[in-house]
Amino acid sequence: MSNKLWKVLLASPVLLGMGFAGSANAQVSTIDELVDVSPTPDNWAFGALQSLVEDYGCIEGDLGTRTYRGNQFMTRYEFAAGLNACLDSIRFLIADGGLDPETLATIQRLQEEFAAELATLRGRVDALEAETAELRAQQFSTTTKLRGQVDGNLVAPFGETTIQIGGGNTGIDVDTDENLAFTARARLNFDSSFTGDDRLRVRLQAGDNDFSIMNFAGGLANASGTGNLDVVIDDFYYSFGVGDNLDFIVAANSIQTDDFVVSTIVPFDGPGVADPSGPVLYDFDMGGGGFAFGGSAALGDNFVIDAGYSADNGEDGSNDPRDGIAGAASQSYIVQGSYISDGLIDAAVAYMRGNGDGDRNFTDTFAGLLNLDFGQFFVAGTAAWSDNGDDDDFHWMAGAGIEDIFFEGSTLGAYYADLPDYSDRRDPSMFEVYLGVPVNEFLTITPAVIYGDLDTGTLADPGDGSQWYGALRATFSF
Incomplete structure (x- = not known):
């Protein structure tokens, strides 16, 4: 016994x-x-x-x-x-x-023999409980988590800037008047949850104006800001789930088009240094950015339907009672159906309608997005057609990437983007090769080589042309 x-x-x-x-x-x-x-x-x-x-x-x-x-x-x-x-x-x-007495004596003997071990365990438990109590007392919030990200971009043009003269296809090469430039952006996300299935986000953001860094290539991806490192409220929204398959979002600021969708499908969105890696089809002539609402419905394990509406704020915006939510001068709508798998194919079709200039001349965009994931290697692209009633434009992007090349967790990617444009200039385009290298859990370094061609066809506007860039982005996340 x-x-x-x-x-x-x-x-x-x-x-x-x-x-x-x-x-x-x-x-x-x-x-x-x-x-x-x-x-x-x-x-x-x-x-x-x-x-x-x-x-x-x-x-x-x-x-x-x-x-x-x-x-x-x-x-x-x-x-x-x-x-x-x-x-x-x-x-x-x-x-x-x-x-029986023998069993009781055994219990007593064991207590005496292991008294030192039990005392050690008791001490460890007491220390853990004290540490836990201290952490609870000093935690930032019982409902709110703080997350941050800081991006620094170092950009150097090289080669010569080609500026188009006249309306033909000839150009002249001139020495670039751009120099090595640096811009930075910081974000603090305050994410609160009250039910475990919801999120209230308030994002504080500060950035120095990029002053058209990489203007010939469509700008930088992680360089938004009002300039002078002024702190502003960027994202401001509340999202919540209803049942197992429905999610909704209501926003007061900074939510539009691709912010409503579960996935933008193409893997260049995020790792890419140039802004068109977005992909840019979600932003072309789309308005809003003030009051917004939308939702997502899961249809089985792989299909998702996303929809959203965003209106601009300020004068003639959603907070102006003369126009209101539905009559804001600048708006955007999106509906996207996505197939998201754990295997080879991720795909989506999307429809967007908006007027980024607030001129009541709405653009309708029909788009398809595809990613083929072969494990460590992927091929992805988009195709879209935009029409505002007076002009139309077909634009697309395509590229490929390799995961875990050179370093574990790294991504080597390259893509070409035919950029959307309604003007009479030559089709704008850009090309990027980037290598994302995670240094540790908190720091990722991304060097990139980028070529942009945004010619206007006149010498009067030297802000546009073609240019090669070398870029280095450091991203700190915590």
């Missing part, structure tokens, strides 16, 4: 952890009721588990599956509940005379 009790006491903390982690448990009376427990050589705790079940009656199994799930983790609450059940059973046995 004493030898069996000794084995039970040694194994009971582990066994209790295995037995009380389920949510729909029921008491079992014999070990045979648990279909996943058998006296095999690899089941080292079978004897102790059998004793806890049949001698002390303080182990439960899953009610529906009749399983014990011995490898499942437990919480401290579940351990306390299980230990209490076993102690109650032992107390009952003692009161009922179920433990």
Whole structure:
């Protein structure tokens, strides 16, 4: 009897952890009721588990599956509940005379022999509880998490700037008047949750104006800001789920078009240094950015329908009672259907309508997006057609990338983008090759080589032309 009790006491903390982690448990009376427990050589705790079940009656199994799930983790609450059940059973046995003097003497001897170990464990538990209490007292918020990101961009033009003269296809090469430039942006996201299935986000953002850095290539991806490092509220929205398949978002600022969709499909969005990696089809002549609302509906495991509306704010905007939410001068709408898998194909079709200039001349954009994921290698692209009633334009992008090349977690990507444009100039385009290198958990370095061609066809506007750039972006996330 004493030898069996000794084995039970040694194994009971582990066994209790295995037995009380389920949510729909029921008491079992014999070990045979648990279909996943058998006296095999690899089941080292079978004897102790059998004793806890049949001698002390303080182990439960899953009610529906009749399983014990011995490898499942437990919480401290579940351990306390299980230990209490076993102690109650032992107390009952003692009161009922179920433990003989030899067994009681064994328990007392074990307590004395392991007094030092028990005291050490008690000290560790006390230290952990004190540390936990300190963390709770000093935590930022019980409902809010703080996340931040800082991007620094170093950009150097090289080669010669080509400026188009006249309306033909000839040009002249001139020395570039651009120099090495640096711009930075910082973001602090305050994410609050009140139900566990919702998020209230308030984002503070500051950035120095990029002064048209990489203007010939469509600008920088992570360089937004009002200039002079003024701190402003950027994202300001509340999102929440309804049931298992519906999610909604209501925003007061900075949410439009691609912010409503579950995925922009192409993997260049984020790693790319140039802004057209976005992809740019979501932004072309689209307005809004003030009050917004939208939602997503999951259709099975792989299909998602996203929809959203965004209106500009300010004068003639959603907060101007003369125009209101539906009559804002600048608006955008989006509907996107996506197929998102864990395998080869991610794809989407989208329709957008908006007027970025607030001139009531709306642009309709129809787009398709595709990503083929072959594991470490991917091929992706987009195609879109935009029409504002007076002009139309077909624009597209395509590229490829390799994951975990040179360094673990790194991404080498390259893409070409035919940029949307309604003017009479030659088709604007840009090309980028980038290498994202995660230095550690908090820092990613992304060098890139970029070529942009945004010719206007006149010498009077030297702000446009073609140019090569070398860029280096450092992203700190915490």
